[in-house]
Amino acid sequence: MRTTARALPRCLLLFACFFLLRSPLLVVAAGDVDLVIDKLKPALQGAAAANAQLATWNASTPLCLWRGLRWSTPAGRPLRCDAAAARANLSLAGDAALLLTSIRLPAAALAGRLPPELGAFAALETVYLAANSLSGAIPLELGNAPALSELDLSGNALSGALPPSIWNLCDRLAELRLHGNALTGAIPAPAGPNDTCDRLRILDLGANRFSGDFPAFLTGFRGLQRLDLGGNRLEGPIPEPLAAMRGLQMLNLSYNNFSGQLPPGFAASSFTTESFLGNSPALCGPPLQQPCVSPSGLSSGSVAGMVIGLMAGAVVLASVSIGWAQGRWRRNRVRRAAAEGVETEEGGEGKLVVFQGGEHLTLEEVLNATGQVVEKASYCTVYKAKLADAGGSIELRLLREGSCKDAASCGPAVRRIGRARHENLVPLRAFYQGRRGEKLLVYDYFPHRTLHDLLHGGGGLEGRPALTWPRRHKIALGAARALAYLHESRHGDAPVVHGNVRSSNVLVDEYFVPRMTEYAVVGRLLVPSAAEAVLSAARADGYCAPELQTMKRCAPRTDVYAFGILLLELLMGRKPAPAANGGDDLPSLVKAAVLEETAVEVFDPEVAKGVRSPAEEGLVQALKLAMGCCAPVAAARPSMAEVARQLEESRPKASRSALYSPAETRSEAGTPTTAA
Numbered sequence: 001m002r003t004t005a006r007a008l009p010r011c012l013l014l015f016a017c018f019f020l021l022r023s024p025l026l027v028v029a030a031g032d033v034d035l036v037i038d039k040l041k042p043a044l045q046g047a048a049a050a051n052a053q054l055a056t057w058n059a060s061t062p063l064c065l066w067r068g069l070r071w072s073t074p075a076g077r078p079l080r081c082d083a084a085a086a087r088a089n090l091s092l093a094g095d096a097a098l099l100l101t102s103i104r105l106p107a108a109a110l111a112g113r114l115p116p117e118l119g120a121f122a123a124l125e126t127v128y129l130a131a132n133s134l135s136g137a138i139p140l141e142l143g144n145a146p147a148l149s150e151l152d153l154s155g156n157a158l159s160g161a162l163p164p165s166i167w168n169l170c171d172r173l174a175e176l177r178l179h180g181n182a183l184t185g186a187i188p189a190p191a192g193p194n195d196t197c198d199r200l201r202i203l204d205l206g207a208n209r210f211s212g213d214f215p216a217f218l219t220g221f222r223g224l225q226r227l228d229l230g231g232n233r234l235e236g237p238i239p240e241p242l243a244a245m246r247g248l249q250m251l252n253l254s255y256n257n258f259s260g261q262l263p264p265g266f267a268a269s270s271f272t273t274e275s276f277l278g279n280s281p282a283l284c285g286p287p288l289q290q291p292c293v294s295p296s297g298l299s300s301g302s303v304a305g306m307v308i309g310l311m312a313g314a315v316v317l318a319s320v321s322i323g324w325a326q327g328r329w330r331r332n333r334v335r336r337a338a339a340e341g342v343e344t345e346e347g348g349e350g351k352l353v354v355f356q357g358g359e360h361l362t363l364e365e366v367l368n369a370t371g372q373v374v375e376k377a378s379y380c381t382v383y384k385a386k387l388a389d390a391g392g393s394i395e396l397r398l399l400r401e402g403s404c405k406d407a408a409s410c411g412p413a414v415r416r417i418g419r420a421r422h423e424n425l426v427p428l429r430a431f432y433q434g435r436r437g438e439k440l441l442v443y444d445y446f447p448h449r450t451l452h453d454l455l456h457g458g459g460g461l462e463g464r465p466a467l468t469w470p471r472r473h474k475i476a477l478g479a480a481r482a483l484a485y486l487h488e489s490r491h492g493d494a495p496v497v498h499g500n501v502r503s504s505n506v507l508v509d510e511y512f513v514p515r516m517t518e519y520a521v522v523g524r525l526l527v528p529s530a531a532e533a534v535l536s537a538a539r540a541d542g543y544c545a546p547e548l549q550t551m552k553r554c555a556p557r558t559d560v561y562a563f564g565i566l567l568l569e570l571l572m573g574r575k576p577a578p579a580a581n582g583g584d585d586l587p588s589l590v591k592a593a594v595l596e597e598t599a600v601e602v603f604d605p606e607v608a609k610g611v612r613s614p615a616e617e618g619l620v621q622a623l624k625l626a627m628g629c630c631a632p633v634a635a636a637r638p639s640m641a642e643v644a645r646q647l648e649e650s651r652p653k654a655s656r657s658a659l660y661s662p663a664e665t666r667s668e669a670g671t672p673t674t675a676a
């Protein structure tokens with residue numbers, strides 16, 4: 001009578017009472033062990049031939065050896081199966097008082113169905129049957145399970161509708177995962193308006209065939225941290241309160257048919273386009289690139305046309321220079337010091353501001369240079385452009401229309417960037433602003449050999465040079481010095497935040513001198529939506545400091561964090577990955593290795609090669625320093641000046657000799673290098 005006695009009082013509180021009253025449990029007073037044998041086993045087994053796991057659920061096997069099951073005593077104490085006596089006790093299976101607490105058979109080739117009796121186990125807390133071949137419907141009676149808090153049926157072939165009784169589990173339920181089944185129909189709402197499932201942290205209904213509108217009641221589930229509705233057939237607008245759910249850390253609404261304007265709250269949230277991919281073309285607004293209405297009156301067609309036109313060819317700037325040849329510009333080249341940024345020329349087509357070292361550039365030369373695309377970034381296209389008359393090469397960054405702040409706020413920002421001069425920064429030499437709003441940043445050209453490509457391949461770097469520890473240290477130190485320089489406030493100038501420190505923004509020359517690109521662009525030039533796109537790319541690649549999840553502004557300490565990741569990348573030779581996706585981010589890998597006392601193994605073998613003592617060669621210090629930079633709390637991170645100082649102090653021994661001189665590559669016979 002136990003089941004009856006336990007289930008009834010609760011049943012009276014639940015509208016699903018009715019299912020229980022119909023069930024045969026009221027007459028069969030079976031223990032959980034009998035239910036497992038009589039109902040659960042045959043149902044899960046289905047028509048399949050013998051299943052090795054389920055076969056252990058039999059009277060000639062001691063209960064403790066039944067695969068995938070856990071039990072407790074009526075007093076709620078777990079059945080201890082670690083003692084040899086218990087593992088050999090055949091009479092336990094005859095104990096009708098034992099309660100089933102957990103079913104855990106992932107990837108166990110179960111080919112049957114879920115029996116209605118799954119709802120009749122009074123103490124069942126966990127059901128984990130992911131990655132099997134279970135089919136049929138989710139039984140309504142599952143909603144009667146009084147203790148169920150974690151249910152994972154992902155990766156099966158369950159079909160039919162999700163029964164509304166599932167929300168009867170609300171006051172216990174912490175995780176509900178039904179990803180990758182064939183469930184259909186609308187996502188049912190809970191019976192009561194006050195069913196807010198406060199304990200539910202994870203709801204994964206992704207990759208099913210759910211249809212209908214966004215289940216608006218979910219926005220009342222205050223405890224939700226991860227919500228995956230991706231890969232269904234949901235449609236209509238996304239409700240405003242979703243953007244205001246404070247605890248939500250992961251959201252996937254991709255690959256449905258949602259439409260309309262995204263709630264404005266998402267523009268300032270940490271969610272990126274990743275959360276909304278593959279919906280109706282009518283889904284618009286930040287963080288999606290798709291604007292809802294174009295305020296300037298430009299149709300999206302003409303914007304696209306212009307961008308495509310400009311990116312299309314080797315005759316890159318032809319379209320910019322149309323009409324230019326007829327030139328109504330004044331040729332008044334200014335050769336005096338351009339430290340403050342001198343407007344050299346202003347014509348009908350726009351104006352060129354030159355900075356120190358760019359005095360020789362003329363508007364005509366810049367606009368008539370022929371270029372080839374080197375890289376396409378989210379906010380700009382990068383060209384290598386050849387000046388006529390053997391004038392050498394320059395790098396042009398053509399900012400995408402709408403990505404840059406207006407001319408008035410751009411000017412001072414560009415001048416500040418143009419004043420930055422450091423041997424480890426790619427210098428900005430000029431800035432062009434066309435009459436139609438085109439904006440070009442003109443930098444010195446350096447071959448596009450990025451640290452990212454050097455470390456992780458790609459970029460067609462044949463005969464990649466060996467990246468020994470002294471070389472990596474040299475790169476790290478140069479990058480640290482450049483950042484320390486930017487962060488310092490000089491001559492009344494405010495500090496400059498790089499804003500996008502990452503290995504693909506570090507160019508490395510044949511002597512392993514690093515030069516950073518893209519400094520200050522994100523923070524000072526881009527409009528918030530364009531900056532957010534850069535930020536979300538940085539986040540996706542693991543360079544984003546944790547505080548940037550909530551606070552959108554980059555600061556010197558977020559640069560320090562990103563530098564810490566870059567230093568770990570150099571030391572470990574691994575691509576950083578974000579922790580948010582549950583992946584292994586580099587700091588966590590190091591922490592885990594330290595705990596397991598395998599710290600030495602985190603180093604890239606190429607780094608460790610030839611290093612006799614990691615401590616003497618500064619490797620250990622660099623690892624500690626990098627971990628300090630990646631401190632989750634910004635205030636705990638060192639300043640870049642401190643980072644540069646510490647790196648200088650812990651130079652590898654070898655670097656004190658030839659390795660730091662430009663002649664280095666020649667003094668190391670047998671090391672292939674590429675002169676790009």
Ligand SMILES: *[C@@H]1O[C@H](CO)[C@@H](O)[C@H](O)[C@H]1NC(C)=O
Nearest residue numbers: 055056057058059060061065
């Ligand atoms: C009972 O379980 C054991 C394994 O524990 C297995 O070898 C045996 O074949 C099972 N008996 C039946 C009747 O399934």
Ligand SMILES: *[C@@H]1O[C@H](CO)[C@@H](O)[C@H](O)[C@H]1NC(C)=O
Nearest residue numbers: 085086089090091092093095
């Ligand atoms: C085996 O289990 C039964 C039922 O719980 C119990 O009464 C008995 O003492 C156990 N025997 C041993 C040797 O542990």
Ligand SMILES: *[C@@H]1O[C@H](CO)[C@@H](O)[C@H](O)[C@H]1NC(C)=O
Nearest residue numbers: 190191192193194195196220
């Ligand atoms: C739901 O909660 C609100 C406020 O907490 C309360 O006023 C209302 O009576 C509740 N409704 C039901 C049906 O319990």
Ligand SMILES: *[C@@H]1O[C@H](CO)[C@@H](O)[C@H](O)[C@H]1NC(C)=O
Nearest residue numbers: 206207230231252254255274
């Ligand atoms: C979101 O869900 C879709 C469909 O299930 C999947 O393809 C995509 O990878 C998911 N995105 C993320 C970021 O998990």
Ligand SMILES: *[C@@H]1O[C@H](CO)[C@@H](O)[C@H](O)[C@H]1NC(C)=O
Nearest residue numbers: 233235236257258259280282
């Ligand atoms: C998506 O929704 C739109 C209406 O917003 C509808 O016209 C279209 O047919 C839907 N597409 C699919 C694939 O269901």
